[in-house]
Amino acid sequence: MNLPLGDIAHLGHVELLTPDLDASLVFFTDYLGLTVNERRGSSVYLRTWDDYEHHSVILTGDDLPGVRRTALRTSSEDALRRRVKELEAAGHQGYWTEDEPGIGKLYVTTDPDGHELALYWESEFYQAPEELRPALKNQPQAKPNRGVGVRRLDHINFLGADVAANADFHDQVLGARPTEQIRLDNGRIAGKWLTYTDKSYDVVYTEDWTGSAGRLHHIAFATDTREDILRAADLAIDTGVFIETGPHKHAIQQTFFLYVYEPGGNRIELCNPLTRLVLAPDWPLVTWTEEERRKGQAWGLKTIESFHTHGTPPARS
Template sequence: MTPPLGDIAHIGHTQLFTPDLDASVGFFTDFLGLTVNGQDGDTVYLRTYDDYEHHSLVLTARETPGLGRLALRTSSEDALQRRVRALEEAGRGGKWVEDEPGIGRLYLTTDPDGHEHALYWESEHYRAPDELKPALKNQPQAKPNRGVGVRRLDHINFLASDVLANAEFQEHLLGARPTEQIRLNTGKIAARWLTFTNKSYDVVYTEDWTGSEGRLHHIAFATENREDILRAADLAIDTGVFIETGPHKHAIQQTFFLYVYEPGGNRVELCNPLTRLVLAPDWPLITWTEEERKKGQAWGLKTIESFHTHGTPPVA
């Protein structure tokens, strides 16, 4: 049975592991323009200026890069309890923790590939200190005066050994709607884009060509406009940030993008999908064929090989 639409309100935040915590913090603050909003030992909490919660990103020191948890805020306490019951009845039960500042209890579970998900309801709204107070009271924080100044955490792209099984976990147990997918000539689903909101996508699963489980393709931050992405490319070459590919435009989801690597080795996308919304409650799932995907991006250079092979943690 499909869960009620809206039990998951939105993506709350995500966690990255990095072998170089200081350099990663510098990348997200100096280059992307996030603000540090607390630290606990080897874990640093950062936020985008337009996020209303305590943090948008958690950076934790580890020997290898990769993804920690993806946190999803529910639309109510009742919605949280409904999702927990559904997960447990489906054999995907987990545990309750309370281990992040500004957030109440989180229910930890995993998708079939082993990616950790944290569901929560209780969350305190951010109150900016005097030096970060905005001029407009309907904005949580003043716009940053450094770096790109990304607006919010936009989406997560998981690598998966079985795309369909993981996508159906999001659909049947969490209430995500699929919007677009890639079907190979064999009939296999190689990628699927899903949304919890009226954005065209919040979560993506793409096939891990190594056959590994639990890896990350990228996390993405939304910019105010396309020009911010062009400016990011200029800032990257001035500051030594590695550009993997872009700026180009995706055919799927029509996102204008730039992909870079943060110092820990994780791929980060800067994207501008803000003008594309899925408002139809009966939106039809768009399927792209293998032949159609061979055409590459909507425009820009052909997709480079590392886009299909690089993921974190790395494999031999």
């Protein structure tokens, strides 16, 4: 029995590690169109124009690329306390910290794979300075006049050594709802998509073919339209951004997508899933078979090999 949706409100922000902070920052600001909101030490706090919080992404300089922290905002202070109680009862110990601007107390723990997750409630609503003030009072910030102009942080895809265990953690302890999955012929779950909202997915786990734990497959930003993704591909070839694959359309979740690498090595997806919502409270879990997945994407080119092998940080040999 799934927990009722509600204690986790949405994916808040993600901290990415990069060995080339300056080049990664240019990618996120000039190519994607994010805005720098604050700098602290080796970390830069950036936001998309339609996310309401202080930051959507933290870029932190480090020796290797990857993901450090994924933050989930709860729906209330009581919801935060409930989830912490359930986490600790399930054996997932953590600690309290207050180490991010614009955010109150965070409870930091890990999923079974070792990915760092933080839950929080208190959050500062962004107030745009005069030069970024929007004409429409119901959006946080004016649309950027540079780059792709991605609208919001959409989802994160973790690589996992045990997809089922990690997905069950989000389902049974945090209250996410699984919407689609891949089941191999031997019964193993090789991928699972889960939502905390009426979007079709917020968090994804896919099997790490290297057997490693704690790695990142990609983070994704939503665009307004499919045409924005086509423009993103043109901008990429004009500015030297590496295109891994796309634009194509996924069969799973039906997302129109483009995958690129930022200079630090992390995979970034530009996607347009805005029209697909899961409104049914009793949504049946959609299961894809190994044979069905061999067909690849809904349309476009076949899935390329690096999509199954590239993750950050690099797998140890």
